[in-house]
Every structure is written in structure tokens, then in C-alpha cells.
Amino acid sequence: MKDFNSDLFDPGMVMDSSSSDYSRSASSSDADFGFAFNDSNFSDRILRIEIMGDPVEARPDSEGCTTIADWARHRKRRREDIKKDNVVDLTLLPDEQILNENQPDMDDFVPSENQDEDAVAMVEEPPSGDEAANSNDSNWNMDCSAVVRVRTLHISSPILAAKSPFFYKLFSNGMRESEQRHVTLRINASEEAALMELLNFMYSNTLSITSPPALLDVLMAADKFEVASCMRYCSRLLRNIPMTPESALLYLELPSSVLMADAVQPLTDAAKQYLASRYKDITKFQEEVMGLPLAGIEAILSSDELQVASEDAVYDFVLKWVRTQYPKLEERREVLGTRLARLIRFPYMTCRKLKKVLTCNDFDHDVASKLVLEALFFKAEAPHRQRILAAESASFNRLFVERAYKYRPVKVVEFELPRQQCVVYLDLKREECTNLFPSGRVYSQAFHLGGQGFFLSAHCNRGIC
Known part of the structure; x- marks a missing residue:
């Protein structure tokens, strides 16, 4: 059985090569049906797009936005205003609630913070006659009055269904609306340009826009209507545009569904790699890094190439950042316990610092x-055994993987009798020893004995023959 949660024409889709449909789907991946877009001769349905007035501004997000930073600020401003107004864009009629069996009842619907980003589809025309008289939905007239304009397109249901599970379910769910010639979508005015680009892409496999804000708008629309090939296409174009800290953070803070x-x-x-590379030496950009959001800090801490003195320094930095960003203790403990603790490589911290972790009030005691x-x-x-553990867990957890520390970790075995003493082990790989020639030097992390701090230094001495 096919998985219709995938784009049937998406080249990135994994299919069983033994399937009889494999070759047809693969060969159709680059098919260009642009000639059939909005052409009644090649269409079997009429798509009626009802465009609602935006709660804040009836204009596309990308209009007037020349950079990704402008796009992000504009969308954030709109989300904050919508959250403040706490307005639900649309209340569907009881018999129009279902596009698939998993959609929740409207009685249970809770407006989300990103309500302006939730496209709502309708699959029937407004009720009339006795049906309207019997309807208990008193908000219908109010919803109709919010429609600022209507666009009508001729569409081919096989093309849209092959590109999108959303449209596939809409056209083939066996319900009455799946057999109707007219299908209605309701969107916000800010989504109109992106939806038109998306529909055109579903026919032609290409976009006419190239600016990052416009591509992000289309990416969001493709996510809503489940067009995986368009999401992949937008993602590829955005990766080819030179990245900035602002754009990288924006990509990491897109809605969770995206x-x-x-x-x-x-x-x-790519965004994570960019941030990890840019802020490899966090001491050099300390003020800038302290102002980064959680997604940025996670990207930096995930890197093996982080240039820090030791993991103790990473721990101290995380505490400083989280105390600055989350003044409330409960929030700090939540962020540390669920997001940041897994990125601190505690096995490479010194025992003295690990003792402080146990008494640190910022961590939940059980977690610490x-x-x-x-x-x-x-x-x-x-x-x-340490190397084996590190290798086994490297693919899903970097906890046991050593970073490129400026000061190498040591293993210390302490003895109290017959006198206070310790044995210190500093392990170096063969290539690290080779790199010491002719004048390199490696320093160990500090260790303590009798209240005094010590460190080891490895370097190359060339003897005179």
C-alpha cells in the first residue's frame, strides 16, 4: 500500500523499487504541467479561494520585506498582535469540520499563537434554504463579511492530489464534497501570494520568486498543504543564499511542524553548522552569544569543534546564559533539564566541578x-571502553564525544596513604603527538593536590646530535 503522506511526484520519496508504480513516479518527478495551470480545457474542478482580511494588515508578509530580518520582525509583530486580540479567524459549519478523520472538533479547538498561519479549507458552499435555517452556527454571516475578495481557478484534481496528501484526501475521501466540482479554500490575505506560487509550483515544479522572504512564505504554505517537493525546493534555494546569524536563527525557529x-x-x-562555525570560539563573541535565543545556543553547544578551555568552561557559560535569559528558577530548571543539560558533556568535566553540579540550585536534584x-x-x-562508548553513542548522543579542548582532560587517581599523592594520566593520540613537532605544546586541564593547582604540559624537545 502506498504511503499517501508523501508527495507522489517527489523525487526525494523513498519507494520500493519492486513496486509497479516506482518507474512511473520517478519519471514523472520533473513533469511540467504548467501549460494546464488555470486552463479549463485541462481541469475537472473549480477552486474558489476566499481571501479573508488579515487581523493586522491585509498584505503579504514578504511585501515590503527586503531581508529575512525584516520578514522575521514583521511576522513576529503580527503574531504578537493576533495573540493580543485573541481572535479566531474562522468557525466552520458543523458539516464542514472534516477534511480527514483526525481533525479535532471545533468545540475542542483552542486558538494557537500562530493562528494567522493556520490555513482553513472549506469543501462546501454556504448552506441555503432549510439547511441554513436549521444551522446553529450564528457566526456564518460574520465570517462571510470578513471575505475581502474571491479568486477562482480551474484546477486538475489528479495533479494536485499527486503533489499533496492534503488535496488527495480532499478529492478521494469518498464523502459528498469529494464528488463536487467546486471546492473552496479560505486563507488570509497575507497568504495569497504564497498560495498562488505554491499552486503554480504543483503544476510546473518551479517558482517565479527568488527573494528569501518570499521563499519562506511559500515554504510555510507548502507545509500547510503538505507539498513536500515544494518544501524541498524552497529549502534548497534558501541554502544557496549566503547565510547570516539572523537567517540561521530564523530557520531554526520556524514552527515545529515545519x-x-x-x-x-x-x-x-546548514543553519546549525553555520552558527557552530561562526561562534566556534565563544569567548571571542561572548556578548553576542549571550544574546542568542535558545535555538542558537543549542546549535553551538552541539558542535564537537567548540574551542573552549575545558568542559568546565562550557558548564559555566551555560549557567551564565540561562540565568540571564530565564530569571525564574522554575523556567531555568525546565530549560536546563529538558534542553541544555544533554548538550553539556559532563563526562569530560573535572570532579571538582561535578561536585558543584550536585549542589547547584539551577538543576533539579534528581537530574543533577x-x-x-x-x-x-x-x-x-x-x-x-570509553572509546567504544563514545563510538556507539555518537550517532544519537554526543555526550561521550570529546571536544577540541584547549586544555586536555586528565584522569587523576588520588591516594591518602602512606602520604597524600596522586597519579595523573594524560592521553594523547598518535597524530596529536606528531603535531607537537617541531615546537608545538599541549596543556592539560588543572588538577589539585594538597590544595594546590597543577597542570601537565607536553611538548617536543629536539636533542643535539
Whole structure:
């Protein structure tokens, strides 16, 4: 059975090569049906697009926005105003609530913060006659009055259904509306330009716009109407545009439904890589990094190439940042416990610092105890076992992977008798020893004995023959 949660014409779709439909789908991936767009000769349905007045401004997000930063500020301003007004754009009639069996009842509907971004589809014309008289929906007339204009397009249901699970379900769910010639969509005015670009893409596999704000608008529309190939296309174009800290952060802060799409994964990966590379040395950009949002900090802390003195310094930085960004203790504990703690590599922290973790009020006690115990068990393993653990977990958890520290971690074994002493192990790989020639030097992290701090230094001495 086919998975209709995928774009049937999407080249990125994984299909069983033994399927009889595989070759047809693959060969159709680049098919250009642009000639049939809005042409009654090649259409079997009429799409009626009812354009609602935006709660804030009836203009597209990308209009007047020349940069991604402008786009982000504009959308944030609109979301804040809509949240303040707490307005629901549309209340559907009881018999128009269902596009698929998973859609919630309107009685249970709670307006979200991104309500302006939720396109609502209708599949029937307004009720009339006895049907209207029997309707209990008193908001219908109010909703109709909010329509500022209507656009009508001739569409081909097979083309749209093949590109989008949204339209596939709409046209083939066996309900009365799936057999009707007229289909109605309701959108906000700010979504009109993006929807028209999306519909054209579903026919021609290309877009006429190239600016980052406009591409982001189309990406959001493609997510709503489940057009994976268009999401992938927009993602590829955005990756080819030189990235900035503002654009990288914006890509990482897109709505969760967009971020979870496989088609956008390469874009978010590129954004994370850009931020990790730019802020590799957090001490050099300390003031700038302290102002980054949570998504940016997560991208930086995920990197193995972070240039820091030691993991102790990473821990201190995280505490400083989270105390600045989240003044309330409950919020700090939540962010640390669920988001940031997994990015601190506790096994490479010193035992002195791990003791402080246990008494740190910013961490939930149970969370801190678990993290410290896990780190101590790792430290107690033999070096070859540590390497095995690091390799086994590297694909899903970088906790046991060592970063490129300026000061190398050491293993310290302390003895109290017959006198206070310690044995310190500094492990270097063969290539690291090679890099010491002719005048390189490696320093270890500090260790303590008798209340005094010490460190080891490895360097190359060339003897005189």
C-alpha cells in the first residue's frame, strides 16, 4: 500500500523499487504541467479561494520585506498582535469540520499563537434554504463579511492530489464534497501570494520568486498543504543564499511542524553548522552569544569543534546564559533539564566541578544526580571502553564525544596513604603527538593536590646530535 503522506511526484520519496508504480513516479518527478495551470480545457474542478482580511494588515508578509530580518520582525509583530486580540479567524459549519478523520472538533479547538498561519479549507458552499435555517452556527454571516475578495481557478484534481496528501484526501475521501466540482479554500490575505506560487509550483515544479522572504512564505504554505517537493525546493534555494546569524536563527525557529519535516532538515542542518562555525570560539563573541535565543545556543553547544578551555568552561557559560535569559528558577530548571543539560558533556568535566553540579540550585536534584553518576561511571571505565562508548553513542548522543579542548582532560587517581599523592594520566593520540613537532605544546586541564593547582604540559624537545 502506498504511503499517501508523501508527495507522489517527489523525487526525494523513498519507494520500493519492486513496486509497479516506482518507474512511473520517478519519471514523472520533473513533469511540467504548467501549460494546464488555470486552463479549463485541462481541469475537472473549480477552486474558489476566499481571501479573508488579515487581523493586522491585509498584505503579504514578504511585501515590503527586503531581508529575512525584516520578514522575521514583521511576522513576529503580527503574531504578537493576533495573540493580543485573541481572535479566531474562522468557525466552520458543523458539516464542514472534516477534511480527514483526525481533525479535532471545533468545540475542542483552542486558538494557537500562530493562528494567522493556520490555513482553513472549506469543501462546501454556504448552506441555503432549510439547511441554513436549521444551522446553529450564528457566526456564518460574520465570517462571510470578513471575505475581502474571491479568486477562482480551474484546477486538475489528479495533479494536485499527486503533489499533496492534503488535496488527495480532499478529492478521494469518498464523502459528498469529494464528488463536487467546486471546492473552496479560505486563507488570509497575507497568504495569497504564497498560495498562488505554491499552486503554480504543483503544476510546473518551479517558482517565479527568488527573494528569501518570499521563499519562506511559500515554504510555510507548502507545509500547510503538505507539498513536500515544494518544501524541498524552497529549502534548497534558501541554502544557496549566503547565510547570516539572523537567517540561521530564523530557520531554526520556524514552527515545529515545519522543522519536523524531512524536506527542511538540510536547511536546519546548514543553519546549525553555520552558527557552530561562526561562534566556534565563544569567548571571542561572548556578548553576542549571550544574546542568542535558545535555538542558537543549542546549535553551538552541539558542535564537537567548540574551542573552549575545558568542559568546565562550557558548564559555566551555560549557567551564565540561562540565568540571564530565564530569571525564574522554575523556567531555568525546565530549560536546563529538558534542553541544555544533554548538550553539556559532563563526562569530560573535572570532579571538582561535578561536585558543584550536585549542589547547584539551577538543576533539579534528581537530574543533577543522574548526570553526575553517569559522568563518574564513564570516567571509571578503561580508556578503550570509553572509546567504544563514545563510538556507539555518537550517532544519537554526543555526550561521550570529546571536544577540541584547549586544555586536555586528565584522569587523576588520588591516594591518602602512606602520604597524600596522586597519579595523573594524560592521553594523547598518535597524530596529536606528531603535531607537537617541531615546537608545538599541549596543556592539560588543572588538577589539585594538597590544595594546590597543577597542570601537565607536553611538548617536543629536539636533542643535539
